[in-house]
Amino acid sequence: MLSQAFKALIFLPAALRVACAQTTACNNSPSLCSRAYNNITHLGAHDSPFVRDAADDYDIAGNQYYNSTVQLSAGVRLLSAQIQMTNSTSSGQLHVCHTSCDLFDAGKLSDWLSEVNVWLVANPDEVVTVLLVNGADATAQDLAAEYEAAGISDIVYTPTSTAASSASTTSSYAASATSTSSSTSEWPTLQSMISNGTRMVNFVASLSNNTGASYLLDEFSYIFENSYENTAPTDFSCAANRPSSVANDTELALNQGLMPLMNHFLDEQVGFGIQAPNDTYIATTNGPSGGVGNLGASADECTSSYGKAPTFILVDFFNVGPAIQTVDRLNGVSDVIGRTNISTSVMSATSGAPATGIQSGMLCLTLLAVMVLVVYW
Ligand SMILES: *[C@@H]1O[C@H](CO)[C@@H](O)[C@H](O)[C@H]1NC(C)=O
Ligand SMILES: *[C@@H]1O[C@H](CO)[C@@H](O)[C@H](O)[C@H]1NC(C)=O
Ligand SMILES: *[C@@H]1O[C@H](CO)[C@@H](O)[C@H](O)[C@H]1NC(C)=O
Ligand SMILES: *[C@@H]1O[C@H](CO)[C@@H](O)[C@H](O)[C@H]1NC(C)=O
Numbered sequence: 001m002l003s004q005a006f007k008a009l010i011f012l013p014a015a016l017r018v019a020c021a022q023t024t025a026c027n028n029s030p031s032l033c034s035r036a037y038n039n040i041t042h043l044g045a046h047d048s049p050f051v052r053d054a055a056d057d058y059d060i061a062g063n064q065y066y067n068s069t070v071q072l073s074a075g076v077r078l079l080s081a082q083i084q085m086t087n088s089t090s091s092g093q094l095h096v097c098h099t100s101c102d103l104f105d106a107g108k109l110s111d112w113l114s115e116v117n118v119w120l121v122a123n124p125d126e127v128v129t130v131l132l133v134n135g136a137d138a139t140a141q142d143l144a145a146e147y148e149a150a151g152i153s154d155i156v157y158t159p160t161s162t163a164a165s166s167a168s169t170t171s172s173y174a175a176s177a178t179s180t181s182s183s184t185s186e187w188p189t190l191q192s193m194i195s196n197g198t199r200m201v202n203f204v205a206s207l208s209n210n211t212g213a214s215y216l217l218d219e220f221s222y223i224f225e226n227s228y229e230n231t232a233p234t235d236f237s238c239a240a241n242r243p244s245s246v247a248n249d250t251e252l253a254l255n256q257g258l259m260p261l262m263n264h265f266l267d268e269q270v271g272f273g274i275q276a277p278n279d280t281y282i283a284t285t286n287g288p289s290g291g292v293g294n295l296g297a298s299a300d301e302c303t304s305s306y307g308k309a310p311t312f313i314l315v316d317f318f319n320v321g322p323a324i325q326t327v328d329r330l331n332g333v334s335d336v337i338g339r340t341n342i343s344t345s346v347m348s349a350t351s352g353a354p355a356t357g358i359q360s361g362m363l364c365l366t367l368l369a370v371m372v373l374v375v376y377w
């Protein structure tokens with residue numbers, strides 16, 4: 001009797017640890033906690049703040065059907081956004097805008113960052129990455145002011161100099177030390193980032209220096225991307241495309257310790273040389289299997305090409321597919337915890353709202369025609 005109670009006491013801490021380990025999930029899964037940040041595949045919402053829904057009459061410049069908060073709750077862990085300067089007669093402000101703030105203005109950068117921060121604070125076991133496309137040529141100081149206005153401070157992750165210097169001592173890395181002097185191929189586990197409370201990773205494309213805001217990381221010092229300007233499902237390629245220093249040399253990119261970001265979205269021609277996200281083929285583009293250019297097959301091709309799964313996969317209309325299914329498969333995750341289940345439907349003015357959306361689309365097209373022809377991704 002006594003010895004049984006004693007045995008129970010001895011095994012209690014271990015049992016508790018097991019029980020706790022089972023209920024603690026990092027990025028929606030207990031099995032990801034011990035994995036390094038660069039050894040998991042993060043699902044990315046391309047142009048995260050540019051939402052195409054009833055509120056904007058299904059604006060064709062929108063890349064997602066759900067806002068950034070919903071994206072995060074549904075499993076997205078990388079949010080990309082373009083930043084542009086508003087053109088006001090007084091002083092311009094940094095906004096999240098698609099190509100131009102006259103075309104699609106999703107509001108102040110600080111407000112969008114604040115939305116992300118609110119979600120992060122409410123979800124303490126999640127690591128989230130933000131990728132800002134710096135169309136405004138903002139300096140680190142300008143961007144830091146937006147982060148401060150958003151109330152973001154100690155939640156940001158800054159790679160340690162130790163990791164950076166240990167990475168630079170590896171021979172393959174040293175060959176290109178000048179172009180990627182601040183990068184590191186050594187990343188902590190999700191659990192250690194969560195335990196430290198530094199769970200927001202911030203990349204900027206591009207940033208000449210990050211003086212005064214060392215958490216703002218120049219994207220192409222850490223990441224390489226395949227091509228992104230694809231209009232046909234046969235266009236998808238795994239080959240390194242950016243930065244230019246590794247274009248068409250995937251092996252060099254990998255040897256430098258750069259993390260692969262797989263762009264996987266299609267644009268369509270909408271006239272006047274302008275492109276918009278292709279939503280008519282999206283069920284296949286984001287599909288786990290099926291037709292030409294499906295996400296599952298492309299992910300497998302890139303995994304084989306890189307010798308490991310892509311670190312980031314960036315898609316339009318992330319809910320369709322659902323794209324997260326392919327990411328879960330790459331991560332070997334089947335024990336999902338705390339993720340919101342949302343519709344995988346394609347949405348449009350005809351499916352979700354009255355015909356006013358078409359008028360708005362035409363107005364948008366006209367605006368587009370008289371404006372910038374260069375489409376940032
Ligand atoms: C993580 O590491 C495992 C084992 O080496 C590998 O199979 C997998 O592809 C890696 N995933 C990523 C995203 O690096
Ligand atoms: C995001 O969308 C959801 C669902 O439509 C809505 O409830 C929520 O208020 C939105 N959040 C923000 C920050 O716009
Ligand atoms: C900003 O607005 C002014 C006045 O409307 C215009 O002349 C100028 O070309 C605009 N600049 C840009 C970059 O759009
Ligand atoms: C956690 O914080 C400690 C102390 O500041 C630091 O040495 C360590 O590198 C941090 N780890 C991570 C994963 O950020």
Ligand SMILES: *[C@@H]1O[C@H](CO)[C@@H](O)[C@H](O)[C@H]1NC(C)=O
Pocket residue numbers: 139140208209210211
């Ligand atoms: C960093 O960038 C700022 C803004 O462009 C510039 O003023 C500063 O001289 C740069 N600092 C270094 C060390 O290059």
Ligand SMILES: *[C@@H]1O[C@H](CO)[C@@H](O)[C@H](O)[C@H]1NC(C)=O
Pocket residue numbers: 247248
């Ligand atoms: C990369 O390869 C593609 C296809 O062969 C070619 O069109 C492109 O010009 C190459 N780019 C560079 C920078 O070499």
Ligand SMILES: *[C@@H]1O[C@H](CO)[C@@H](O)[C@H](O)[C@H]1NC(C)=O
Pocket residue numbers: 231232233266268269278279280281
């Ligand atoms: C979207 O892509 C598919 C596949 O290439 C194509 O058949 C379709 O016409 C495109 N949609 C539009 C509106 O261009």
Ligand SMILES: *[C@@H]1O[C@H](CO)[C@@H](O)[C@H](O)[C@H]1NC(C)=O
Pocket residue numbers: 341342
């Ligand atoms: C998510 O919703 C879909 C459609 O409503 C349903 O088929 C699926 O079983 C749900 N998945 C989970 C994990 O609840």
